[in-house]
Amino acid sequence: xxxxxxGMLRVLLLLLLTSSCRCFVxxxxxxxxxxxxxxxxxxxxxxxxxxxxxxxPPKFDVLEQAQAYVAATxxxxxxxxxxxxxxYVFRGSIVGPITGTDVAETQKGFNLLGAYPxxxxxxxxxxxxxENPYRCFWFERWTGTMTGEIKIGSLIxxxxxxxxxxxxxxxxxxxxxxxxxxxxxxxSPPIDRFEGNTKGSGAVFGLLAGAGLQLPxxxxxxxxxxxxxxxxxxxxxxFGKTWSNDAQIPGWWKSKAKGAxxxxx
Numbered sequence: 310x311x312x313x314x315x316g317m318l319r320v321l322l323l324l325l326l327t328s329s330c331r332c333f334v335x336x337x338x339x340x341x342x343x344x345x346x347x348x349x350x351x352x353x354x355x356x357x358x359x360x361x362x363x364x365x366p367p368k369f370d371v372l373e374q375a376q377a378y379v380a381a382t383x384x385x386x387x388x389x390x391x392x393x394x395x396x397y398v399f400r401g402s403i404v405g406p407i408t409g410t411d412v413a414e415t416q417k418g419f420n421l422l423g424a425y426p427x428x429x430x431x432x433x434x435x436x437x438x439x440e441n442p443y444r445c446f447w448f449e450r451w452t453g454t455m456t457g458e459i460k461i462g463s464l465i466x467x468x469x470x471x472x473x474x475x476x477x478x479x480x481x482x483x484x485x486x487x488x489x490x491x492x493x494x495x496x497s498p499p500i501d502r503f504e505g506n507t508k509g510s511g512a513v514f515g516l517l518a519g520a521g522l523q524l525p526x527x528x529x530x531x532x533x534x535x536x537x538x539x540x541x542x543x544x545x546x547x548f549g550k551t552w553s554n555d556a557q558i559p560g561w562w563k564s565k566a567k568g569a570x571x572x573x574x
Contacts, residue, residue, distance in 0.1 A: 356561070356563035356564075356574070359561045360441060360443060360444070360484045360492065360493055360561075361441050361443065362443065362486065362487055365487065366442055367442055367443055367485065367487065368487065369485075369489050371437055371442060371443060371444075371445050371485060372435050372436075372437055372445055374445075374485055374489055375435060375445035375447070375483055375485075376435060378392050378483060378491060379432060379447075383430075386422050387416060387421070387422060388409075388412065388413050388416065390409045390410065390413055392490060392491050393409040393490060393491050394486050394488070394490035394491060394492040395559075396492055396559035396560075396561060397409045397490075397491055397492055397493070397494070397559075398492070398493055398494075398558065398559060398562050399412050399493075399494045399495070400493075400494075400495050401495065401496045401497075401512075402496075402497065402498045402526075402528055402569075403526055403527075403528060403533065403537075403551075403568055403569040404551055404552070404568060405551075405552055405567075405568070406552055406553065406558050406562050406564070406567070407550060407551070407552050407553045408553045408557050408558070411546075411550045411552075411553045411557070414550070415546070415549040415550050416513075418460060418461075418462060418549050419459060419460060419461065419513070419549060420457070420458065420459060420460045421459065421513065421516055423457045423458070424455050424456070424457040424458060424459040424467075424469070424516070424520065425453035425454065425455055425456075425457070425474070425516055425519075426453075426456060426457065427453055427454055427456075428451065428452070428453035428516075429451070429452050429453065430449045430450075430451055431448075431449060431450035431451060431452060431478075432447055432448065432449050433447065433448055434446075434447055434448045435447045438482070441484065443484050443485050443486070443487075444482055444483070444484040444485075444493075445482065445483055445484075445485075446480055446481070446482045447480070447481055447482075448478055448479070448480060448481075448500075449478065449479055449480075449481055449496075449512070450475070450476065450477070450478045450479075450504075450505075451474070451475075451476040451511075451512060451515060451516070452473070452474065452475045452476070453473075453474055453516065453519075454471065454472070454473050454474070455469055455470045455471065455472050455474065455516070455519045455520055456469050456471060457469055459516075459517065459520045459522075461522075461548050461549065462546075462547045462548040462549055464547065464548070465548070467517075467520040467521060467522060470519065470520060470521060472519050473506075474505075474506065474507060474515060474516060474518070474519035475504075475505040475506050475507070476499070476505050476507050476510070476511050476512060476515030476516070477499035477500065477501050477502055477503070477504040477505045477507065477509060477510075477511050477515070478499065478500050478501060478504060478511075479496055479497050479498065479499050479500060479511045479512055480496065480497040480500060481494070481495070481496045481497075482494070482495050482496075496512060498511065498526070499511035507519065508523060509526075510523065510524070510526060511526075514526050526569075527569070528569050528570075528571060529569065529570075529571045530569055533568075533569045534568065534569050534570060537551045537552075537567070537568040537569060538567075538568075541567075541568070551567070551568045552567045552568055
């Protein structure tokens with residue numbers, strides 16, 4: 310009798326487990342389908358998908374185009390605005406969104422090339438984004454000697470320090486449109502902030518650090534955000550624009566975050 314009850318218990322347990330497993334599998338399938346739907350919706354709806362141009366492959370070699378663009382910027386004193394599309398946007402972690410024209414004006418006001426005539430961007434490692442064939446990345450490690458004066462707007466001048474500056478490495482990317490023009494350019498924060506002799510400041514901020522001006526460069530830094538708004542929105546960029554006016558930013562750029570603001574979308 311005990312053996313019979315044990316056998317019946319085993320059968321009931323097996324039926325219960327089978328039913329539970331079926332329920333779990335069905336629930337998991339529905340959850341997976343919902344997750345796939347949500348994931349697909351998010352991917353399809355993301356505003357930066359615009360930069361993939363409907364999935365049509367580029368009709369030019371993007372890596373060669375990126376190398377040609379870099380060569381043009383070096384020949385043009387750090388800029389090649391004739392390569393920019395009409396809807397070009399530059400965005401760094403704490404600078405932008407800003408147009409090519411405003412970038413050129415701000416950079417000219419700093420006189421960085423005059424201050425660092427031997428500057429070397431130390432570019433290497435070109436690679437195409439596996440998720441966007443129109444986008445190319447590369448590394449940069451800036452070095453230079455400050456033998457000239459840096460100007461910050463029309464009010465501040467930093468004298469030559471004769472200091473040899475080595476900035477930490479950062480990543481740059483450009484995205485081309487189907488016509489081979491640069492529509493989007495971005496740079497990352499320093500990848501290894503302990504590299505170099507600028508105390509973690511990279512690119513332009515590293516060059517300013519070499520001049521003795523160590524500026525905050527963290528996303529979400531409230532003091533930095535306040536300084537940027539005071540300079541750009543209140544003082545009309547007297548110390549160099551951090552971003553362009555909303556009316557100048559092309560419609561494809563959807564984020565309203567400016568400068569060091571945290572991401573809004």
